[in-house]
Amino acid sequence: MNLALRDIRHRLGRFLLTCFGLSLLLGIVLSMIGIYRGLVEDALTLARAPGVQVWVVEEGTMGPFAEASRIPGDTREMVARIDGVAAAGSLTFQSVEGTRAGRPLRVYVVGFEPGRPGTPSHVVEGRQITRSHYEAIADRRTGLAVGEKLRLGRHDFTVVGLTEGQVASGGDPAVFVTLRDSQALQFELQPPSARRQAARGAAETSTDTINAVIARVAADVPPERVVDTLRRWKHLSAMSQAGQETLLLRSVVDKARKQIGLFTAILIVVSAVIIALIVYTMTMDKLREIATLKLIGAADRTIIGLIVQQAVAMGAIGFGLGALLIALARDVFPRRVILQPEDGLALAAVVLLVCLLSSGLGVRVALKVDPATALGG
Amino acid sequence: MAEALVRLEGLSKHFGEGDARVDALREVSLEVHPGRVVGLLGPSGSGKSTLLNVVGCITEPSAGRMFLDGDMVYDGRWLRGDLRRLRLDKIGFIFQFHNLLPFLTSRENVAVVLHLAGVETSEADRRAGELLEYLEVAHRGHAMPAKLSGGEAQRVAIARALANRPRIILADEPTAALDSQRAGIVMDLLQKVAREQQAAILVVTHDEKVFDRFDQIFHLRDGRLAE
Structure with missing residues (x-):
């Protein structure tokens, strides 16, 4: 029984809306990388x-x-x-x-x-x-x-x-x-x-x-x-x-490259903070359920799994949706946006890492929950 | 009489030290035998919840000895490192507000305990179905907790508490949120479970309408026991 999936199913609308918001953010990160690639490609095209x-x-x-x-x-x-x-x-x-x-x-x-x-x-x-x-x-x-x-x-x-x-x-x-x-x-x-x-x-x-x-x-x-x-x-x-x-x-293109690189790095940090806050909020919403799970005997790995799996699912869906949005919308950009598989994979790895690190905050809160919280009104 | 499933010997619990010290439990000794539903009564702050937390292995006592299902689990210190596993195997909990996991169906709420104990999914589902049948709420097996009435939710919560066939069931104000009729039904169910499964049930309550349904009553006042 996968508790993370069951919880997502229960709060599907809210979860998908969160993923959609995250996908827009990750889509912007991906488009910035694509714009940078396009900038380099554009600069070299006529010379090549x-x-x-x-x-x-x-x-x-x-x-x-x-x-x-x-x-x-x-x-x-x-x-x-x-x-x-x-x-x-x-x-x-x-x-x-x-x-x-x-x-x-x-x-x-x-x-x-x-x-x-x-x-x-x-x-x-x-x-x-x-x-x-x-x-x-x-x-x-x-x-x-x-x-x-x-x-x-x-x-x-x-x-x-x-x-x-x-x-x-x-x-x-x-x-x-x-x-x-x-x-x-x-x-x-x-x-x-x-x-x-x-x-x-x-x-x-x-x-x-x-x-x-x-x-x-x-x-x-x-x-x-x-x-x-x-x-x-x-x-x-x-x-x-x-x-x-x-x-x-x-x-x-050096200055533009640095500018876009810095902007991309800032966006990734912003994404990390937002993912951490979302995971933290999702955990805070479930404190009583987590206390109940602990009380009835759930091991820490079950609680950690619940939080980390949701964070990773959110990152994966957010990234997938963001990549799809940018792939569909890239021709609308006035400048060329080049999406390369290796850039996508690198960002996916960064998002995965960010999700794992960000869920650490939620996991920390969850592990501190006193099972006695579940008792009493 | 069969051996007590819950035995406390001179159990004490205090919080804080010096001037800030609060003695929540003072040398409490009691026994709860199989097949009995025991009430734990007392005013607010008398130590009822602390006693429930101690017996539930959630709060560590300060002194005394505690035996659960024949095994000594506390003697000045916890004698087992895996208290959660102990809870999973030996203790079932019933709460005032049922505390069903809102993202699981009634049936899944019961099966989750078996799942945590390592029972295979299909077997857990089958046993959850049987328990819901036993508590006459099988027809609500696929309903989410939010869709259940108070009485139905409490039956599902009792089914969950019974899932791993625990010998000890701890109930915290299980009838407080129910009207007289439904409270009576819940107490009937607890008595049925105690008799048929030879479980020891310890119920903390303020609810006067169920005082006459206990096999034995303990009164707590300022952390001291007075039967």
Whole structure:
């Protein structure tokens, strides 16, 4: 006869309501972990997408994600000629406030050279860009559909393809356009400004500027060898893919990571306190029953089992329900929430531990109950 | 006469020391024999509850000797370490407000005692059913305590007290919450149990309407016994 289950059955409504409250709390903890994972994934997505091994940026900068980087457009040809480089591509990156059907849409525009490294590799709907101008591949998170128009700067772009999960570290969905279009978007002046500059007699500046060159290294060549070669060129900086990822995590998402980590730790402590209070209250509600059980001869392990099993059941149901809620609601979050099985298991283990420790308070109270309490009115 | 199931020899119990010392029991000696229902009467503060707690092995006496079912269990100190097991095997308790576990059905309330004693679930359930039948409350076996009348709840409580076939039953004001008719029925049941199961039943009560139902009455006053 399981007394814990019988007691839960007796107070089912109250128990389930408590579990539901706990599930919301644990769901928030799980979502915070998921948001952190999403943050890291978002930060790395665009850097990983091209599948390259070497990044070349402006000398003295940590670009193109952690810092601004501007290098001449012909850098790609020089990099491509280095021994060991199989292919190279030019890229530009910029945040743009576009408009879609008259409504603002913030996107992260990536300029690339079609057919070269940097070309979106996973177009899940539609096709690749085939025209030189005014075609775009947008991420699904923009909400755009194939054939829809997106205004960027002075031009309307037609969405010809869609990607999935391509976002910037800030969470803005990516839109891929040709390098020429992105350069125009980034560096060309609006006509009134251009006229003003011309009137001032300022020399026309070239727009053939890019933010980075990426290089795919031949299979038998260590990427570090290419990086070392590039570092000897004093006007450029180079880093490996691993270096770029470390930089992104260290500089771009580090503070957010610490913030979320601290918040998650606080939430776990709050959960522990709440679970302890719930278990304590549940025990206090049963003091007379516990005294009766002791009086009729129940061993301490029976009393401890009653409390601990209920605490663990509450934690398990609360966690399960919380995980289910977040799994169902994760797409509603404006930023990506990634739920990984190992994170879920780790949190489940923490919840189990918290339940066991928290029930200690209730067990302590229960073991102190005098069986004589059951006698007398 | 058969050997007494409860025998107290010069049993004393005091709380506190020095000026704060309160003598709750003063050299109490009594015997309760099998098949008898014995009343323990006295005004509030006379030591009735303390005596019940001492015989129930809940409160440790300060001096004297105590024998339960022929075994000496106290002689200046407890002679057994497993007092809860002793209670489970030898003593049944009946309370003023029945104290049924609210999360168990009537039948489960009886079976739980057997379960605690290590009896297999199906056997415990069968014996619980028999006891409820014996106390004529089997038809309420699946009812929760909150749905039982006062009389029904007290019958279930008596069934629970009998579950492990204890030789000693301690009842604390078992009729106080019942009207005269139901109080009479409960006393009839206690007498039936005492006769048929050769149990010794010690009843603490203030309830004058049941004074004439005891085989023997002990009066307690200021911790001293006066039969």
